[in-house]
Amino acid sequence: MPQYNKLLLQLSKLILVSSLFLSTQTQAATSSIKADLIYHNYCSVCHGDKGDGKSHAESSMQPPPRDFTTQQSARSMTRERMVHSVSQGLPGTAMVGWEGQLSQAEIEAVVDYIRKIFMPPVGAGDVSRGKRLYAHTCSVCHGDDGSSAKWGSNLLRSRPRDFTSEASRRELSRPRMINSITHGVKDTPMAAFKGQLNTDEITDIVDYIRSAFMQPKAPSGISGTHAYGKPAAKTPASSSKNFSEMGVVNRRLLPKTENTAQLKTADMGAALPNNLQGNAETGHAMYLQNCVECHGIKGDGEGPRAYFIFPRPRNFLRENSLKRFNRPALYASISKGKLGTEMPSWDLVLTPQQIADISEYVFQAFIHTDPAGKKKAK
Numbered sequence: 001m002p003q004y005n006k007l008l009l010q011l012s013k014l015i016l017v018s019s020l021f022l023s024t025q026t027q028a029a030t031s032s033i034k035a036d037l038i039y040h041n042y043c044s045v046c047h048g049d050k051g052d053g054k055s056h057a058e059s060s061m062q063p064p065p066r067d068f069t070t071q072q073s074a075r076s077m078t079r080e081r082m083v084h085s086v087s088q089g090l091p092g093t094a095m096v097g098w099e100g101q102l103s104q105a106e107i108e109a110v111v112d113y114i115r116k117i118f119m120p121p122v123g124a125g126d127v128s129r130g131k132r133l134y135a136h137t138c139s140v141c142h143g144d145d146g147s148s149a150k151w152g153s154n155l156l157r158s159r160p161r162d163f164t165s166e167a168s169r170r171e172l173s174r175p176r177m178i179n180s181i182t183h184g185v186k187d188t189p190m191a192a193f194k195g196q197l198n199t200d201e202i203t204d205i206v207d208y209i210r211s212a213f214m215q216p217k218a219p220s221g222i223s224g225t226h227a228y229g230k231p232a233a234k235t236p237a238s239s240s241k242n243f244s245e246m247g248v249v250n251r252r253l254l255p256k257t258e259n260t261a262q263l264k265t266a267d268m269g270a271a272l273p274n275n276l277q278g279n280a281e282t283g284h285a286m287y288l289q290n291c292v293e294c295h296g297i298k299g300d301g302e303g304p305r306a307y308f309i310f311p312r313p314r315n316f317l318r319e320n321s322l323k324r325f326n327r328p329a330l331y332a333s334i335s336k337g338k339l340g341t342e343m344p345s346w347d348l349v350l351t352p353q354q355i356a357d358i359s360e361y362v363f364q365a366f367i368h369t370d371p372a373g374k375k376k377a378k
Helices: 002-031 035-047 071-076 079-088 104-117 127-137 150-155 166-171 174-183 199-212 280-290 319-324 327-336 352-367
Strands: none
Touching: 035 104, 079 104, 127 199, 174 199, 280 352, 319 352, 327 352
């Protein structure tokens, strides 16, 4: 029995050490995930930089992108529901599933980021009333923009809190702010307002301050190839170039159809389906609003978000695209999207005429042009 107990003790120690190691590894992997970058690169193009759905895509999407900042979202969207939506997408909307491009840990991290940064507590106050109360009660010291009024900074013995600072975002929880307004802050000019404002009014002010001034700034240097920090300065001694500088794109990152030779050129005189007539000028405006982020201003698949998309967005200037995409093919691709890519089904959010207009613009601007940029004769 003593030998058995000794063996059992050693086994228990081994299990404990293994558990601690796995836990440490999991925490390290989770901590390395940059949820703010994921949100910016994958979500903000529709949901907006502030999570309020105010984006370039807003006006063209029905239903519009989710506004995470409302009480309705806070009450109806559980963490589990959000994780499922990000993973699987939402049928009948432009929300696609991201489980093929983001890991489960990354999806959970970006959901937690949205919930922490954009979503108000359930039962939060009236932000519009809070704005009015802030203007009458708080702005004289804290400034109209929450960054501390000049006179307060220069004349008061301690500078009023700058709500726009990183320190405020890090240190000021909602309960702490409610307590500070209610009871004041000792040894500072911040007085107690419990005699002038009721609990609901104080809550309204706090929720206005948090929504108006304490939202995190978009991470710096996260557009295009600078997403994870600017590249190191080049030295004169080095003559090597990276792929992007040479205009080379890894073929494995391109849509499969771009890696396959197009043996036969499609009928470039074929008309749009259903007797639709596209308007290239209108389509140009819609392309800039909905497509340029991925496909680029030149249609070369080098939009600002292209570097984070796998497979890469369609390059309409490649030989395969020039042979394949007549008007019907463009219309079909825009309407139904492409499985296994980030290209959504735009027929869920755009009318047939709008899709026809974009198709016509892409066809005239990128597919069927001569060197001078004029439309080719049929």
